Amino acid sequence: MMNINTFDTKTAMGSRAAEIGGQHIADACAARGEANVIVATGASQFEMLESLASQNLPWHQVNFFHLDEYIGLPIAHPASFRLYLWQRFASKLAVPPKSFHFLDGEAEPQEEAARVSKIIESHPIDVAFVGIGENGHLAFNDPPADFEVTSPYIVVELDEACRNQQYGEGWFPTFDDVPKKAISMSVQQIMKSRKIICTVPDERKAEAVRNAVEGPVTPDVPASILQQHADCDLFLDGPAASLLNK
Numbered sequence: 512m513m514n515i516n517t518f519d520t521k522t523a524m525g526s527r528a529a530e531i532g533g534q535h536i537a538d539a540c541a542a543r544g545e546a547n548v549i550v551a552t553g554a555s556q557f558e559m560l561e562s563l564a565s566q567n568l569p570w571h572q573v574n575f576f577h578l579d580e581y582i583g584l585p586i587a588h589p590a591s592f593r594l595y596l597w598q599r600f601a602s603k604l605a606v607p608p609k610s611f612h613f614l615d616g617e618a619e620p621q622e623e624a625a626r627v628s629k630i631i632e633s634h635p636i637d638v639a640f641v642g643i644g645e646n647g648h649l650a651f652n653d654p655p656a657d658f659e660v661t662s663p664y665i666v667v668e669l670d671e672a673c674r675n676q677q678y679g680e681g682w683f684p685t686f687d688d689v690p691k692k693a694i695s696m697s698v699q700q701i702m703k704s705r706k707i708i709c710t711v712p713d714e715r716k717a718e719a720v721r722n723a724v725e726g727p728v729t730p731d732v733p734a735s736i737l738q739q740h741a742d743c744d745l746f747l748d749g750p751a752a753s754l755l756n757k
Contacts, residue, residue: 513724513743517752521712525558528746532559532638532708533566539637540572545609547631549639549696549704550600551578551650552592554680556642557599559710559746563640564603573608574634575601576627578641579651580614581690582666590682591616614664614694624664624694631663631700639704643711646672647719647732651695656733663700667693679715698736707743709734714750721754 518524539546550560580592587594593613601611612630615623647654653670674689683689701707711720723734724745737743 512741513738513745515724515745515747515752515755517747517749519749521558521748524712524746524748525556525560525710526562528559528640528708528710528744529562529566531744532640532706533563533568535638535706536568536573540569544572546573546637547576547634548573549576549578549636549641549701550596551641552595553642555710555712555716556640558712559640559708560600561603564600567605570604570606570608575608575611576631576634576636576696577612577614578639579693579695580616582616582620582692582694584616584690586617590677616694620666620692620694624662624666627694628663636700636704638706638708639701640708640710641701643709643716643719643723643734644673645676645715645719646670647722647734648673649698649701649733649736651693652698652733654733655730656698656736658698658730658736660697661699662697664694665697667695669693698733702736702740704740705742707737707740708746709737709743710746711751712748714753716751717754720745720747720751721756725756 536546584591612627651667653673669691677689678686722732728735728738
């Protein structure tokens with residue numbers, strides 16, 4: 512079931528998404544003494560991550576997993592998602608988390624995917640914070656996405672629309688600088704999460720949101736599979752929701 516929530520501002524959107532996600536983290540920690548959480552990156556997550564990091568949660572009981580990372584990009588590069596998560600989230604927590612499983616884009620890709628896959632297999636995910644790409648991608652699963660692969664992390668090719676989004680958001684000086692491959696959490700692994708918090712701002716995402724919410728479930732719109740999740744909250748600002756009919 513997909514629950515749609517719309518807000519007047521990105522700040523309000525991010526704050527509410529973080530509040531709901533934070534409550535699920537707290538509940539998991541209270542019930543089991545531990546929570547396992549997926550965190551995403553990109554411009555769509557700025558407000559949510561800032562709000563989430565400011566919450567008074569038992570971070571020392573939380574294991575974090577990294578959603579995706581470019582292959583071959585040094586951690587010092589401004590577009591590195593490891594750098595992003597450290598600067599915008601991990602370093603801002605009041606106490607260090609129990610663990611933070613970053614993806615190393617400079618390692619041998621298949622070995623790195625297998626390494627983190629082995630770890631996450633023993634850590635059932637309580638909350639996944641994700642977004643939707645301009646091409647409808649979920650993590651770096653570009654269309655047509657593989658809905659059947661069961662490996663938690665996979666090596667993927669980035670399509671032109673995905674790479675154009677990264678360039679357009681200002682992460683790279685030229686389109687040619689955008690990597691062509693990445694390590695991504697698979698669709699099947701994301702869908703195993705008990706709770707999914709999907710945060711999507713901006714008018715440039717409006718068509719992808721409409722296709723994901725109101726269109727058929729199809730690998731051609733990878734995020735459309737969220738319609739089949741038992742507990743997914745979609746948080747939109749007004750521009751992102753502007754093409755929805757329902």
